[in-house]
Amino acid sequence: MRAVLILPLVLCLISLAEAASRRDSRTLTQAAYVLRHALPITATKLKVLTADRALLTSGDDGVVIVTRINHCSYSIMSNRVGGYRINFSRLNGTFEREGAAESARIVLPGNSDAACSLPLDGPDQCASTVRLKSVSPQQEATLLAGVTYLLDQGGRASAAPVDRP
Known part of the structure; x- marks a missing residue:
């Protein structure tokens, strides 16, 4: 009798763990x-x-490691260019777009240590603004979808564009 009750509970927990993973x-x-x-x-x-x-x-960078620091903070490290850390909970829910229609740079404003560069030598340099490199219009849509998803996971409002004059 107990096995009949425990088996569905175990299957449910396994299913929940797989969904979370x-x-x-x-x-x-x-x-x-x-x-x-x-x-x-x-x-x-x-x-x-x-x-x-x-x-x-699969690039000239060698191996690049992406690490989750906590539920809303991630870092990326390369032995060629150092590293970078973004805490998505410290970003505001809006982003700005710089550049022409064919190539834009995305700017994500936030608090003082929303983004930190991790140089190969020297102290971390933290800032309140994340500037993502220029992307094509096709990449921009995917990138902004990723930013929106991460802001949502970090408990912030969804990203909404702010056009700069």
Whole structure:
């Protein structure tokens, strides 16, 4: 009798754990995509190792490691260009777009330590603004979808564009 009651409970818990793992993998994948655009990284092949760590390869960068620091903060490290950390809970819910229609730079405003560059030598340099490198219109839509998703996961409002004159 107990086995009949316990088996559905165990299956339900396994199902919930698998759903959480898929969600965490998606969040890490979105963070890797956003972080890759914050640094001059050419690696494009993403391999999710765990819910908290992924590798980017297939570029001139060697191995690039993406790490979840907590539920809304992620870092990316490369032995060629140093690293970068973004705390999505410290970003505001809006972004600005700089540039022409064919190539734009996305600017994400936030609090004083929303983004920190992690140089190979020297102290961390933190700032209140994240400037993502220029992207094509096709990449921009994907990038902004990733930013919106991560802001939502961090408990902030969805990203909404602010056009600069």
